[in-house]
Amino acid sequence: MPRLFLQPLALNLSVALVGLLSWGTGLPAQAQLSTELSFQAPPVGSPGNREAGGVRSDTCANTSEQAGLTALVPATNVGLTTQATPQLFAYIPTNNAIFAELRLIQESTGDEVYMANVSMPAVSTPGAAYAHQGSILNLSLPASVTLAPGENYLWALMLVCNPDNRAEDIVVTAVVQRADQGYLSTLSAEVGKQLSAVGTASEGEKLITYSSAGLWQDLLTELFALVKADPATYGPVWRDLLTDQGLGAIANAPLYSSSLTVVAP
Template sequence: MLDKILINKAFAAICLTSLLAFSWAVPQQVMASEDQPREGLPGRRIGGGTRGECFSTVGRLMALVPETNLGFTKKAYPNFLFYLPQTSAPAMVEFVLQDESRHSVYETTFTKTNSGGVINFSLPGSTSLPPLAIGKKYNWYVSMICDPENRANDIVVNGWIQRVELDSNLTKKLEQTSPFERVNLYAKAGLWHDALATLAELRTTQPNDFRLAANWTQLLKSEKLDAIAQEPFLNIKIQQSPELSIK
């Protein structure tokens, strides 16, 4: 029995030491740009203290973006991940995507339940919503709305995203690998949004996989977001609100 325990511990140690080494290098295609920021962009990854009757003191709103506030993607319609804290009552949440001129590209609202957790939201691909332009930066916001009549009490986080073009070699590798191996390729290429979303999708479909859970924690820890590593994923269908518009 002791030998079995020691073997299990050794196996766990091997798994932990063989986690993906997430290092967020800027993609080569972006490094060549004179506009590439060297010290990140202004943003707010973590929301302020909760306030208002509909909020509890459990957790804080978080945008899952790198410390630079800028994440890269190869996707025309990428995923955005954020953490919604537990609330004492259902609350409205607003997602807004803007271009560099602060023009609204996409907006939607949805209602969260009392529960807290991680949202993996995919920008919907449709004829009315153009794909993200390669090389351009977009600012995205998530707001928790306690009082729709007084938006000054919103709790808001925001980050930036930029779509980059991949070289043919990396594109071919991505097409030939499994989703788990793809996470590592995304990470090495500096594609934060794609690595995070792919790993989140794997964790949702395989919630009891130790390896995926450990890699999820390591990935978040690489950008000091591991405070919510043990939080569940919320299955909320986000649809375009009729009162908001896609431009």
């Protein structure tokens, strides 16, 4: 399959910044930064659907919820990153799956480069009908997994309801791509300069830079960490971004950092 080259993103970025350069002065963060990100994905994408298909039975997943198993990617089904070892994100509905499984496949070769079992948060209510709580999962790939620049990697998250019949799995797939120099060279000089200095930028500047550069995975990774640390300030930014991307049904879902346990081939 030919390599996918993403064109520069057309972004509608509405930003209200109050004292952006005065971070660290003691002023409340919420008073300093109010950011609304409207992210328009590129016209070139990858086949697939970021939400799993219909579930045959409600005994494994709660079919009454507004959203099913969903990959947190733009509607194009492709998330772009600068990281060799990126973080992935997915929403799981309330479910009774025996376990969840993550697989990563290099699209050009068909090679499976990673497979792991994924931890899920438990439902806290005693006697509940389902074992696992509906949540947005943060899936941090290990350092041993590195993406080649410019290559598409298909990732699949599976809720395994019946290990003896994997045809019953609830599956969602998406694509992650590490931006290569060809893509980065299409960015404006200003955005390129901001991206090169992003390591020392403030929280607000990082969000703006990743959005301007079209780096969906990096934007979500940064924002997820900020919401976990300061939900009052960054929770509204997270919810607005997901809602703008057609993911409003899961925008208020709890956040959970999954542990990944490698499955031997």
